[in-house]
Amino acid sequence: MKNKTLNTARILITVFLVVSVLLPLVRLILNIHMEDVAGIMQSPQFKPMILNSLATTSIATVISVGMAWVLAWFVNRTNIRFKAVFSVLFTLPMLIPSISHGMGLVLLFGDNGLITNWFGINIGLYGYKGIVMGSLLYSFPVAFLMLTDVFQYEDYTVYEAASVLGLSKFQQFKTITFPNMKKPLISVVFAVFTMIFTDYGVPLTVGGKILTIPVYMYREVIGLLDFSKGAIIGIVLLIPAVIAFVLDLKSEENGNASTVTKMYEITDNKLRDKIAYIVCGIVIFLISLPLAAFAYLSIVKQYPIDMGLSFANIKQAFELGVGGYLLNSLTIALLTSLVGLVVIYLTAYLTARSKKSFSTMTLHLISMVSLAIPGIVLGLGYVLFFKGSWIYGTLIILVLVNMIHFFASPYLMAYNSLGKFNEKLEDVADVMGVSRIRMLLDVYVPCTVESMVEMFSYLFVNSMVTISAVSFLANFKNMPLALMIPQFDAQSLIEATAFISIIILFVNGVLKLGVYFVKRYIRAQDIM
């Protein structure tokens, strides 16, 4: 047949994903010993650990989503200016690792924190308070982005109809806004819950005596090399992610067919706008505090003994090998985003632009499975599955695990933008004798270049900040920079951790800025 290359590509990618997604998971499950299950369940830590995780995650999720809703509402439903600037600033925390959020709080509110020392207030950071605060910083930008998306696609005509019928604002909220938001809101809640539930970075740094599930797993695997127990905990961590995944699949089936016939019209309300400015301003101030602390501590001589400024810490950090780890990170991030872009885009092309068949549906499903696998669980699966093979201990395995860990989101970006094209284009190509590869290169790639830049950026930034999937796979040779934060923290090299956070923020900031200009350039080209 004529589309042999595409069929081969489809088979190759399916095999690749089965090996790199499903088999490690199967290996993980096979690694579980039943006596360990009983052992964990009966251990005195088990019950409090589960309760701690559920409690901190639930509280942080509610606050995070609530706060994100308010901010998204302010940015999308008021007449404040500089909306784009606010949006960018709200998402700054996404550019640093979760563990940096914990470290930031330690630097500000810890026993020796800047605010603790300057103002003489000790808020008692370590424990529930710290975990909730850190998780909030870590997760609300994601919720904010998701909710902004929801707000932007709300159709105004229903509100007009409601006004004509004489429904009050509150009634409108009850009968239109809330029912409209219910489904996406459930998705946001699950996404945020999963994110916080599976993160070990924040509770490791500010959890104090409070033990959570991922921290336990991290210690069992990193500290005690107990893979069996790690695997059991991994399965526990999988549960909320799998539920979220199934829910999302279901809501996708129902289709998001709502079309916007009219953009939302914002009424004049000076008081509302004033409140919006104040709240957004306060949030940005709070977000920038830890970032400022990183910058400040990077250039303090020896905190808190000698507060003079110098570059000695930075010099010391480089002597400790920060340069080499930065190079590791950049290599990993670049390879992940370049290779990932090609593989993921091609996968999306195969599923979005081919007739629905068993093989394309299978590929589509496997491509999204990574959404349901927390990074540390995937990482442990990789340790168990790839141990002893040539790839183990190399940079390549870190690139591979990151690519798989972050596969689903860019995949969906590509899938959605490719799905928007006229469904008859392939028929036209077949009749005119244009091969699918030519169509890909001559039509689809030029038309979706902006999505590709977005995919690249997503993969790069996430590879720079991740501490989850890579944590069990890295050794001192291939270790990415973000993983040096817990290492340095353990050695009380606080200034070095602050400096690392600043470097990562800087690299990602530069990348985002570059992406902004590239996208502007692409739009100016007027491709379609």
Next chain:
Amino acid sequence: MEILKDEIKLVVKDLYKNYGNEDVLKRISFEVKKGEFLSVLGPSGCGKTTLLRILIGLERQDGGTIEKDGVEITNLSPSDRGMGIIFQNYALFPNMTVLQNVEYALKLRKDKKDDARKIALETLEMIGMSEHLDKKPRQLSGGQQQRVAIARTLALKPDIILLDEAISALDVQNREIMKRELKEIQKKSNSTMIFITHEQEEAFYLADRVMIMSEGNIEQIDTPENIYKSPKNQYIKDFVIAHLEQKYESLLKCTGRIKNEE
């Protein structure tokens, strides 16, 4: 241009297609003459689109044969059948200009590569799109986009052109214009056209012969006049004749030729 009414262009024999446990085409046979304009008329789900997709090779039949100019083409790939197809929603390449859209496939063909620009310009001239060569599809109206799609197909010089509800997406005014133009284009390009539609007037207006389909069968295939005068069965009377007469009646009412009885 003289239409050779008696030369047979396409012979379809016992064409059969089955989806799951439903027979979409129930072993249908018909012939199309050279230079003929054949309308295939039927409600949605009658199998007409499947027929068209099988004729051009986008789908595989489960039985039967297709012959073109006496040569069997049943198992050829779509691009080797010397046919063109025009869809309802144009399906232009969105990143290419009008000229590039028409030129693109020509450039990929070894034998036409060198003359690609010339052929494209000539075809666009014939179809009246010479003023819009550098525009992108989104800058064109629906009617203009459809013209580009037609030019893109004509440029490859197919001798049979299939039209899949090709003017249904246009507004009423443009539809009338395109109807007339389609006949012009057919004359100029000397091609055989098979026009799929669910609209009775369109089918009857354009066609030399009309083929009426329902539930995977051919109900009748004849000239519009013959079908109107002697519909073969009750289905055709209900679906076609009654419909056309209602239209006619409303026209008479509007012109005052008949009075409202109530």
